[in-house]
Amino acid sequence: MQKKHLHNDPSLKNQRQELRRNQTDAEKAFWTKVRNREFYGMRFFRQYSVGPYILDFYCPEIQLAVELDGGQHNQSTNREQDTVRTAYLKAEGIQIVRFWNHEVLLDMEGVLTKLTQEIPPLKVRGGEGEL
Numbered sequence: 001m002q003k004k005h006l007h008n009d010p011s012l013k014n015q016r017q018e019l020r021r022n023q024t025d026a027e028k029a030f031w032t033k034v035r036n037r038e039f040y041g042m043r044f045f046r047q048y049s050v051g052p053y054i055l056d057f058y059c060p061e062i063q064l065a066v067e068l069d070g071g072q073h074n075q076s077t078n079r080e081q082d083t084v085r086t087a088y089l090k091a092e093g094i095q096i097v098r099f100w101n102h103e104v105l106l107d108m109e110g111v112l113t114k115l116t117q118e119i120p121p122l123k124v125r126g127g128e129g130e131l
Helices: 010-021 025-037 076-091 101-106 108-116 121-125
Strands: 045-050 053-059 064-069 095-100
Touching: 010 045, 010 053, 025 053, 025 064, 025 101, 025 108, 053 076, 064 101, 076 095, 095 101, 095 108, 101 108
Parallel strands: 064 095
Antiparallel strands: 045 053, 053 064
16 A cells, blocks of 8 residues: 655655746745745745645745745635645645735735735744744
């Protein structure tokens, strides 16, 4: 019997690598703000898989996924797929925050401010348990 990989399933490795090589402009811009623990000392991964899904960005410390969506996510079939995906991830204890690509490109500070609101207070304000 084959072992099930919940996180970073080896069968999705090539797809994850391809997505990293072909990032959108919004993904590139967001990555520059969260890579190397630059966002409140938290480590984010790009194109991280959980179960059958590949997340744009994931912070395992606080189980937070950040998804950057283009216009295709506004189509009804894609919205339905996103709903199923969100339900799966929530069942795994992962919180999802979504931003539109144009939000990231036009208002990065606003995006980061919204993202800060998703972080446990001790990690943002300092204190015991701060990274």
